[in-house]
Amino acid sequence: MQIEPIFVMQGQEVHAHPYANTLEPEVIEAVAAGVQADYQALAQEKIAPLRCPEHHQAATFTVLNILYVEDEEVFEGDYDIDTCCPEFQKMVAEQLHIQ
Ligand SMILES: [Zn+2]
Numbered sequence: 001m002q003i004e005p006i007f008v009m010q011g012q013e014v015h016a017h018p019y020a021n022t023l024e025p026e027v028i029e030a031v032a033a034g035v036q037a038d039y040q041a042l043a044q045e046k047i048a049p050l051r052c053p054e055h056h057q058a059a060t061f062t063v064l065n066i067l068y069v070e071d072e073e074v075f076e077g078d079y080d081i082d083t084c085c086p087e088f089q090k091m092v093a094e095q096l097h098i099q
Helices: 025-047 086-096
Strands: 006-009 012-015 062-070 074-082
Touching: 025 062, 025 074, 025 086, 074 086
Parallel strands: none
Antiparallel strands: 006 012, 062 074
16 A cells, blocks of 8 residues: 555654655654554544444554655655454545555
């Protein structure tokens, strides 16, 4: 999936890419790790109130790894949504606007 390169910095949502392309590779790696942690926290917070209408379970969102794609100036990552059933997983994915 392609993660919207938005994360919370000092209380404000910012796009990651405007400055990411000015950074050294090792700094980008550090930023990517920060994006991963921030995105996961943000996503988990966003889905925290959601419960499966049928099973009344909560979902868990995990970013597995994240990479900066220099050509497109975006962060890409794999993710996992742990839910009780596929229907609820679809709801959670829609809530997060991820594909
Ligand atoms: Zn369910």
